[in-house]
Amino acid sequence: MTALVVASLSAREVGRRRLALALMVSLPLWFYLVRHAQAGSSIRMLTLGIGWAISTLTLFVVNASRTVDPRLRLTGASVLGIVGGRLLAMTGVGLALATGYGLLAVVDQKPLHPWSVMLMMVVTAIVAAPLGSLIGAVLPRELEGAFALFSFSAVQMLADPGQLVAKLLPFWSSREIGNYAIDGGSTDLIWRGLAHGAAVWVICTAGTVGFFAWRLRLARYPEPRP
Amino acid sequence: MSWPAVFEAELLRLGLQPRRARQLSTETVQQAAEHASAPADIFGPAHLYARHLVSELTVTAPVPMRTTGPVLLRLTGVGKRYRRQNVFHDVSLTVRGGEVAAIVGANGCGKSTLLRICAGLTRPTSGTVERTRRVGLVPQDGGTAGWLTAEEHFRLFGAAAGMARPRAASTGDHLAARLAWRPRRDQRVQQLSGGTRQKLNLVLGELHSPDLLLLDEPYQGFDQGAYLDFWQQVFAWRDAGRAIVVVTHLLHDLANVDHVLDLSS
Numbered sequence: 001m002t003a004l005v006v007a008s009l010s011a012r013e014v015g016r017r018r019l020a021l022a023l024m025v026s027l028p029l030w031f032y033l034v035r036h037a038q039a040g041s042s043i044r045m046l047t048l049g050i051g052w053a054i055s056t057l058t059l060f061v062v063n064a065s066r067t068v069d070p071r072l073r074l075t076g077a078s079v080l081g082i083v084g085g086r087l088l089a090m091t092g093v094g095l096a097l098a099t100g101y102g103l104l105a106v107v108d109q110k111p112l113h114p115w116s117v118m119l120m121m122v123v124t125a126i127v128a129a130p131l132g133s134l135i136g137a138v139l140p141r142e143l144e145g146a147f148a149l150f151s152f153s154a155v156q157m158l159a160d161p162g163q164l165v166a167k168l169l170p171f172w173s174s175r176e177i178g179n180y181a182i183d184g185g186s187t188d189l190i191w192r193g194l195a196h197g198a199a200v201w202v203i204c205t206a207g208t209v210g211f212f213a214w215r216l217r218l219a220r221y222p223e224p225r226p
Numbered sequence: 227m228s229w230p231a232v233f234e235a236e237l238l239r240l241g242l243q244p245r246r247a248r249q250l251s252t253e254t255v256q257q258a259a260e261h262a263s264a265p266a267d268i269f270g271p272a273h274l275y276a277r278h279l280v281s282e283l284t285v286t287a288p289v290p291m292r293t294t295g296p297v298l299l300r301l302t303g304v305g306k307r308y309r310r311q312n313v314f315h316d317v318s319l320t321v322r323g324g325e326v327a328a329i330v331g332a333n334g335c336g337k338s339t340l341l342r343i344c345a346g347l348t349r350p351t352s353g354t355v356e357r358t359r360r361v362g363l364v365p366q367d368g369g370t371a372g373w374l375t376a377e378e379h380f381r382l383f384g385a386a387a388g389m390a391r392p393r394a395a396s397t398g399d400h401l402a403a404r405l406a407w408r409p410r411r412d413q414r415v416q417q418l419s420g421g422t423r424q425k426l427n428l429v430l431g432e433l434h435s436p437d438l439l440l441l442d443e444p445y446q447g448f449d450q451g452a453y454l455d456f457w458q459q460v461f462a463w464r465d466a467g468r469a470i471v472v473v474t475h476l477l478h479d480l481a482n483v484d485h486v487l488d489l490s491s
Contacts, residue, residue, distance in 0.1 A: 001385055001388075002385045002386055005381060005382055005385035006382070006385075009371075009374060009378055009381070009382055012373075012374070012378070013371060013373040013374055016373045016414070017373060064371065064372075065371065067365070067368035067369050067370075068369060068370065068371055068382075070347050070363075071363060071365070071369050071383070071430065071431075072382070072383065072386045073386075074345055074346070074347070074361060074362070074363050075362075075383050075386040075387045075430075075433070075434055076386050076387045076388060076434065077385075077386035081386075218346040218347065219343075219346035219347075219348075219349050219355070220346075221346060221355045221356055221357040222356050223356065223357075223358060223359065224296070224297040224298060224299065224300045224356035224357065224358065225297070225300075225356065226296060226297065
């Protein structure tokens with residue numbers, strides 16, 4: 001129950017920040033428009049923009065709750081309820097964004113496998129939320145977290161896809177699925193992408209829960225003797 | 227409304243019997259008339275003078291023998307070090323149900339750290355802590371989400387405590403009313419004044435009916451009336467058998483508390 005309440009109130013909180021929300025929604029669009037003339041590249045850039053937007057949003061939502069979380073724990077909330085609720089909300093926001101942009105890309109660019117473009121966007125959104133959450137857990141101040149995310153996105157954008165470092169980056173799954181969606185080829189690309197996305201999701205989610213369990217741990221004191 | 231009417235209404239709101247409120251109002255107006263002045267010129271704003279008068283009456287009334295309950299917090303030889311710096315050491319304190327303890331001391335002497343240790347959010351370096359399970363913490367500042375309303379905070383903290391939404395909302399409204407505050411449904415916390423935000427913090431600390439309340443200078447931003455309301459609330463909690471530990475730097479608060487722990491010493 002706590003997770004659902006945290007999720008609904010986190011979503012409401014984000015929904016009230018109209019300007020931030022508008023900037024977040026428009027961020028992937030700039031990535032897309034810059035490469036609009038090149039069909040494949042524009043879709044790949046779009047996913048990067050979605051990943052960056054959602055992970056940054058999650059990072060700021062996590063950081064904004066830093067003073068509330070210990071009180072919620074003390075009141076009786078579990079770490080899973082707090083972290084899970086927030087991830088649920090941000091994943092929901094991410095999925096809405098990804099679906100909208102996925103439809104735009106499908107209609108506008110007419111890719112080889114439209115359904116896999118949608119899948120690419122969805123996987124990006126699902127991975128981005130726990131990534132932002134993990135960075136928020138490890139680096140609990142906005143500026144440091146924002147720089148870390150900036151670094152991830154920059155390396156993701158610039159890394160040579162053939163290099164090992166590209167495969168270790170969180171959004172490599174989107175690139176793999178994108179290769180199938182845009183260039184065609186074996187469906188192995190899809191499965192490899194899904195497996196990578198699942199691994200990143202598990203690592204980021206487990207890492208977030210682990211860090212928050214440590215940060216929000218409560219000392220277990222015995223009941224006072226009479 | 228005229229000064230006597232506001233004065234009488236405030237006395238009624240603070241729980242005086244109607245006959246007693248009318249009598250005090252008449253006497254106050256008579257006293258002002260004896261000085262050939264308006265009551266406002268002598269006593270100031272009617273609602274503040276009513277609160278002051280009630281607090282004075284409460285203090286001067288014969289104090290009934292209070293019975294204290296079981297021990298709800300016991301610190302024995304507690305110390306805290308950050309790296310090589312000793313913040314405090316060998317602190318001992320026992321607080322029973324029906325008691326108020328004040329933690330005082332100079333800036334930076336570790337008052338808030340000690341309160342966090344009591345809450346279980348920070349671990350002591352040495353010593354032992356025994357504490358009842360149900361505890362509420364009211365921080366000095368922060369602890370709320372700026373984009374949510376007070377009602378949404380009641381819902382959030384109520385859910386954390388396992389309370390149903392309607393019960394959390396009605397409890398929150400009721401506790402807010404006891405601090406002379408009626409939350410507006412559409413007002414976000416960031417739009418509240420500092421004092422009202424602290425009232426919200428107090429309500430959130432008490433929402434799940436903890437046995438032990440830990441208050442870290444919770445009256446920041448309160449006006450005089452709210453400050454008096456706050457202490458009345460503390461003593462109401464005490465009379466209800468709860469234990470309260472309050473960090474304060476205002477020495478005149480200490481007259482009515484049961485224990486004073488001076489961390490500077």
